[in-house]
Amino acid sequence: MEAQEYIDSGILELYVYGLLTETENIEIAEMAKKSPEVDQEIISIEKAIVALSSSFSPFHSVANFEKIKARLELKHGKVVEMKPASKWSQYVGWAAAVLLLLGLGYQTLELTKTKDAIATVGNEKTKIEREFAYLDQQNKETEKNLTIVRDIKNTGVTLGGQAVSPTSFAKVYWNKDTKTTYIDAAGLPKPPKGMVYQVWALKLSPVLTPTSIGLLSDFEGNSNKIFAVDRTNEAEAFGITLEPAGGSLTPTMTQLYTLGKV
Template identity: 30%
Template sequence: MENVQAYIESGILELYVLGDISPEERLQVEEMAANHSEVKAEIGEIELSMEAFAETHAVETSELVKTKILNSLLVNLGDDKTFTKPRKHNSEEVFEDEVDNVIALPARRSNFYKYAFAACLTLLLISVYGIVNLYSKLQESSTQLTAMQLDKQKIANQVNVMDDELDIYRDTSYKVLKLKGVAKSPQSAMTLAWSPVTKKVVLDMHSVKLPAHDKQHQYQLWALVGGKPVDMGVFDLNTDTASVKQMKSIAMADAFAVTLEPAGGSAGPTLDQMVVMGGTK
């Protein structure tokens, strides 16, 4: 019985009538009212007291006060306890007793929504920051992946080139020919490998020692067959950076020579621009 009286005096029943308690507390009050007639009777008395209080203090407020209340609700200022002192507004005077009789609205619920909105906004900003940060990291990872793929392709190309070089040494049908500089360019030299069986001709670009040339010219390889020159393709000291370069195929050749020609090559060799030459026997 003492516990019931202490519960009644705790003030929770007044909050229950005002509707200012949590759903869990509401269920607890209703359970207590169902089990204890004293609690139920106290709730009834509180309701009657509040109705009487509201009727006693009810006043017909002016339009100015009503407008102020509505504006206060719209801007979430439910925690205002009083309004401004009496003043005239549009030729209508607001009296002191009229303002004092306005019952302040509970601020707790309004404050709750303001804090909830602020919390939601904070979470939204944090989420946006997280998404932007994640997107940046994904972009960085994508760039790194692209770079790795390019490196992988470059390594694969280098491996293929090395395999081609090894094939030259493994295949006994290849002849390694050293072309030497002519009178015009005695310091020039280069090495090529030629297989009469597979008809392949491969230049060793690391061994090339030829005079530098401008962008308007390229070196052109020729095969001499029965005294006649046969075009074997062009190569460029500035852009051909691979260790080996495969040229056009040929089955028969008495010798090979290199001349400097206009970019793209010529139909016939410019003999006074010959830099190296070497026989096949």
């Protein structure tokens, strides 16, 4: 089947839903490797259904996440499989036969050794490839961050700590042409459980008007602490407040961590 036929048939949706047979799955996975169109289509279908289902998720407690982590850490060490002790008697009967088959056995052993060696090399290769992909990914992240910081078109705004957290600081990189905005939040403390930092673009006159430009979600997971937020059209100042998970419609001024004028 041609790529477009695959796409139009609707089978890729069922592939993402997990409703196909193993043979069909393997066939499509191979097809996706060969055809970027098919691959892209699968990714888009998956994004759509993940977005749809996620938006229907009822509230579940943060405690649940902690419980799962605790359960996993308990059994974090490698499970060593116990092999049943071999029973002598079982083997006595076989010994004679084994002698006869020794010649053949030797051959098999050699073959297995070779196969093992090949498998080991294969495993090593996969490991190295994964290692490389990981480093490559880290490297790209760092490069991207460096580009943001270096970009001459970016206006850098330093946000200083406020009453609630005087030692906090942050930096905003705002490109006034493209409106893209990044936050360097390395100077903010880790947010408490169930809370999230929210970034606001502020207009100061004629009246103070805050506009939310995004949340610094997954604060812990972002090792570089550089976050992309929404485009900022207009701002005379930027502020960061601590808000309940999901963010707020208006900033909680008592929880204003950092603030800085453009």
